[in-house]
Amino acid sequence: MYDLLLQHVDVLQITNGVPSILSRHDIAIVNRRIAAIAPQISPGLARETLNGEGQIAIPGLINSHAHTAMSLFRGVAEDVPIEEWFNNFIWPLETNLTPEDVYWGTLLGLAEMIESGVTCVADHYFMMDVIAQAVQETGMRALLAWTLFSGADESDQLARARQFTKQWHGAAGDRIRVWMGPHAPYTCTPSFLRRVAQTAQELGVGIHIHLAETAAQVTQSLSAHGRSPVVVARDAGLFDGPAIAAHAAHVSPEDIAILAGHGVAVAVTPKTEMKLGIGVAPVMALREAGVTVALGSDGAASNNTYDILESARLLALLEKLRSGNARAMPVGATLELATAAGAQALGWQNEIGVLHVGARADLALVRSGAAHLQPLHDLAATLLYSAQPADVSTVIVDGRILMRDRELLTIDKPRVLREVAARIERLTQRQTAQRIAVYPDARSA
Numbered sequence: 001m002y003d004l005l006l007q008h009v010d011v012l013q014i015t016n017g018v019p020s021i022l023s024r025h026d027i028a029i030v031n032r033r034i035a036a037i038a039p040q041i042s043p044g045l046a047r048e049t050l051n052g053e054g055q056i057a058i059p060g061l062i063n064s065h066a067h068t069a070m071s072l073f074r075g076v077a078e079d080v081p082i083e084e085w086f087n088n089f090i091w092p093l094e095t096n097l098t099p100e101d102v103y104w105g106t107l108l109g110l111a112e113m114i115e116s117g118v119t120c121v122a123d124h125y126f127m128m129d130v131i132a133q134a135v136q137e138t139g140m141r142a143l144l145a146w147t148l149f150s151g152a153d154e155s156d157q158l159a160r161a162r163q164f165t166k167q168w169h170g171a172a173g174d175r176i177r178v179w180m181g182p183h184a185p186y187t188c189t190p191s192f193l194r195r196v197a198q199t200a201q202e203l204g205v206g207i208h209i210h211l212a213e214t215a216a217q218v219t220q221s222l223s224a225h226g227r228s229p230v231v232v233a234r235d236a237g238l239f240d241g242p243a244i245a246a247h248a249a250h251v252s253p254e255d256i257a258i259l260a261g262h263g264v265a266v267a268v269t270p271k272t273e274m275k276l277g278i279g280v281a282p283v284m285a286l287r288e289a290g291v292t293v294a295l296g297s298d299g300a301a302s303n304n305t306y307d308i309l310e311s312a313r314l315l316a317l318l319e320k321l322r323s324g325n326a327r328a329m330p331v332g333a334t335l336e337l338a339t340a341a342g343a344q345a346l347g348w349q350n351e352i353g354v355l356h357v358g359a360r361a362d363l364a365l366v367r368s369g370a371a372h373l374q375p376l377h378d379l380a381a382t383l384l385y386s387a388q389p390a391d392v393s394t395v396i397v398d399g400r401i402l403m404r405d406r407e408l409l410t411i412d413k414p415r416v417l418r419e420v421a422a423r424i425e426r427l428t429q430r431q432t433a434q435r436i437a438v439y440p441d442a443r444s445a
């Protein structure tokens, strides 16, 4: 007996960057996994059926780098360079956050993600225990990393991250996994990075870190350590296990070889990187070297949305523009960054990001009837270049329906919106004397 049967959907599959469609198929789900995909499966074999006529079934989208609770700061710091963005806005504002604020901000971000077809997020933030609680309650899948900074309380931070890992790694039926989250080489000393790497190895978990976001960060690293941020991270042991490097916008050929040699995945966040004017990773060179490149949003304070299809679209357009080659980042390969490559980056390869028998049942149904999607000459191209979050009708994670016909089933959205609205005035009071950390001034490099 199947738990759920999706009927009459067009199934998007991508193999080695080449998309294909199974027209009008049924997808049977049992015990949280895809059990069968066939032209016709008897509805009598299923406890629950869902008619997907006129809809495209896609692998759930994977957001490989986000700060979900920063939905609270959407639009607070516009048209400013990264130093001002951190020092005058984000890091002072984040000192206002209480665990309850982070909880409601995370629910707002998760609601937006589910509404846009995202089923899994690699989240990097603090007060991670309430974020884990929000992920557990909503039914989302997440890889969580508690952000760590150098400072007087390094040992306390490590002890807390260790405790958090023991409590949550593999929780919620393995929907939640935990990695270590050192913030960046410019906010963590090499000796602290080494302690973080050792802790990750002891616990058997990976590393999620910001790396080489700006040219100035590379210059500062070379002058302070005589090594690039990638080499500093490698030398600290951060790449001895699985790792996600967010951004990696400014990497040398030597850095790329190191990332490839250690199997480090790069989470590129093109909208944030373009908006802050800091540069976007050399995606084609990374891919040619064998680096797994996945897509992230970063926080909503820099991206303004958690729409991963928009990020995918921007990346494909950027690569075509900067290479002068319309064949660069074709449709299937680009969609793969937001699905199977994300799964690879997060350590869930072949489990999520694909619609195959045996995979976890993490998927989204996209309605294809809207005027901006018709006619359907090429479903994959329509998805990448034309679809909007509002076209996503239904989202399933681990076999559980989280949104049905645009109705969120695990999040009380009116309450989330009320809770967020009630907090905004207090949260946006800026006391620039207090900061979470200090972004190094590029002029002092």
Ligand SMILES: [Zn+2]
Binding pocket: 065, 066, 067, 210, 246, 298, 299
């Ligand atoms: Zn980030």
